Amino acid sequence: xxxxxxxxxxxxxxxxxxxxxxxxxxxxxxxxxxxxxxxxxxxxxxxxxxxxxxxxxxxxxxxxxxxxxxxxxxxxxxxxxxxxxxxxxxxxxxxxxxxxxxxxxxxxxxxxxxxxxxxxxxxxxxxxxxxxxxxxxxxxxxxxxxxxxxxxxxxxxxxxxxxxxxxxxxxxxxxxxxxxxxxxxxxxxxxxxxxxxxxxxxxxxxxxxxxxxxxxxxxxxxxxxxxxxxxxxxxxxxxxxxxxxxxxxxxxxxxxxxxxxxxxxxxxxxxxxxxxxxxxxxxxxxxxxxxxxxxxxxxxxxxxxxxxxxxxxxxxxxxxxxxxxxxxxxxxxxxxxxxxxxxxxxxxxxxxxxxxxxxxxxxxxxxxxxxxxxxxxxxxxxxxxxxxxxxxx
Numbered sequence: 296x297x298x299x300x301x302x303x304x305x306x307x308x309x310x311x312x313x314x315x316x317x318x319x320x321x322x323x324x325x326x327x328x329x330x331x332x333x334x335x336x337x338x339x340x341x342x343x344x345x346x347x348x349x350x351x352x353x354x355x356x357x358x359x360x361x362x363x364x365x366x367x368x369x370x371x372x373x374x375x376x377x378x379x380x381x382x383x384x385x386x387x388x389x390x391x392x393x394x395x396x397x398x399x400x401x402x403x404x405x406x407x408x409x410x411x412x413x414x415x416x417x418x419x420x421x422x423x424x425x426x427x428x429x430x431x432x433x434x435x436x437x438x439x440x441x442x443x444x445x446x447x448x449x450x451x452x453x454x455x456x457x458x459x460x461x462x463x464x465x466x467x468x469x470x471x472x473x474x475x476x477x478x479x480x481x482x483x484x485x486x487x488x489x490x491x492x493x494x495x496x497x498x499x500x501x502x503x504x505x506x507x508x509x510x511x512x513x514x515x516x517x518x519x520x521x522x523x524x525x526x527x528x529x530x531x532x533x534x535x536x537x538x539x540x541x542x543x544x545x546x547x548x549x550x551x552x553x554x555x556x557x558x559x560x561x562x563x564x565x566x567x568x569x570x571x572x573x574x575x576x577x578x579x580x581x582x583x584x585x586x587x588x589x590x591x592x593x594x595x596x597x598x599x600x601x602x603x604x605x606x607x608x609x610x611x612x613x614x615x616x617x618x619x620x621x622x623x624x625x626x627x628x629x630x631x632x633x634x635x636x637x638x639x640x641x642x643x644x645x646x647x648x649x650x651x652x653x654x655x656x657x658x659x660x661x662x663x664x665x666x667x668x669x670x671x672x673x674x675x676x677x678x679x680x681x682x683x684x685x686x687x688x
Contacts, residue, residue, distance in 0.1 A: 298472045299473040300423055300427065302468045303430070303469070303473065304429055307429070307430025308433055309370075310430075311433075312434040312442060313373070313380075316446075317342075323447070324389070327451065341393050342393050342400075343633050346625065346629045347626040347630050347633075348626075350400070351622055351626065354619050354622040362409065363410070365406050369399040369403045369406075370465055374462030376398075378459045382452075401625040405618055405619075406622070408606055411423040421556040421559070422553055422603075423552075424603045425549050429548055435540075435541050436542065438461075491616035499666055500605065500608045500612055500624070503563075503670070506662050507605060508598070510660040510663070511656070511660075512634075512635025513652060514574055514635075514656045516635060518533075519533050526584055527582070528587075536587075539588055543595030544596065547597060551603045555604040555607050564671075566597065566601040571664065572657075574653045574660070577653040606624055639652055639656070
């Protein structure tokens with residue numbers, strides 16, 4: 296694989312770290328800035344909202360710039376945003392800095408996926424996407440725990456100073472190793488790009504992404520109380536178990552890319568099926584400690600095995616507006632995050648209890664599987680209209 300691809304991985308690592316590291320710093324932030332833990336938690340929601348809203352807008356605004364220049368500019372925004380977080384004197388400015396930082400997230404992964412696939416041959420495009428997203432999974436496995444430890448030892452601002460340094464390094468690596476565009480891209484007019492994104496196949500792909508990751512976050516958002524209150528683990532055991540989840544993410548991400556390179560449609564259906572089955576089966580092992588450790592790893596593997604197939608599907612169906620569609624798909628991942636957390640909260644608040652989360656969550660990627668079947672049937676109808684009409688007759 297080209298070195299430029301691993302430069303994108305470095306940027307993905309930095310961005311992934313800053314997105315989730317705040318989860319391990321909520322109490323320190325709340326105490327230092329004199330706000331409630333619930334208010335500190337909104338720093339996560341504000342970031343996700345910034346990704347969802349900012350990704351298509353910033354992608355459209357930079358569509359006529361060379362893609363390498365866009366990536367470098369986004370890493371500068373990311374770096375300055377984290378610097379602002381480290382220096383923020385109050386909660387309001389910290390929230391503003393988080394939102395500014397989030398603007399780089401969706402567009403970086405969206406444009407980065409297009410650049411990554413452009414570096415490799417046709418039969419390795421999904422693997423290229425998975426390698427770039429490995430930076431995100433490694434951030435969850437290593438960057439977030441390290442950031443949380445750093446914040447505990449030296450204060451939460453030290454974590455953001457460290458992420459700022461990662462941003463500087465990643466910017467230099469991308470500027471050095473990512474190949475320059477031979478010419479600036481010539482995108483469609485924005486109105487025409489919107490028409491491309493409005494294609495049924497693209498919209499169904501975005502819906503698959505929302506539902507696939509919505510199911511995963513229905514469980515993962517509440518994994519700590521599941522492990523402690525239902526399975527019976529001590530609080531100190533949660534972090535090591537989440538490392539198992541992180542290892543599963545890395546393995547699943549790489550395998551999903553390989554399978555999608557071979558045959559995209561079976562990889563798409565297979566990974567969504569696996570995700571639904573893992574969460575459905577988890578319902579029956581909630582009180583078994585060793586089984587729950589194994590299923591936590593399987594959950595990470597199954598969830599991130601879907602990433603490359605979902606991203607490649609959207610890229611293939613959005614010819615002419617790939618950067619915009621790819622960025623929208625990153626926003627869809629974040630929307631799934633928010634919706635999954637909301638659905639899990641509804642399940643708990645309606646009295647079904649924590650034990651109901653896995654089987655309810657399994658229904659969400661199962662619905663994504665149904666959407667995938669719909670998309671594939673629609674594609675078959677478009678490719679072979681006479682055969683489809685004969686079948687209907």
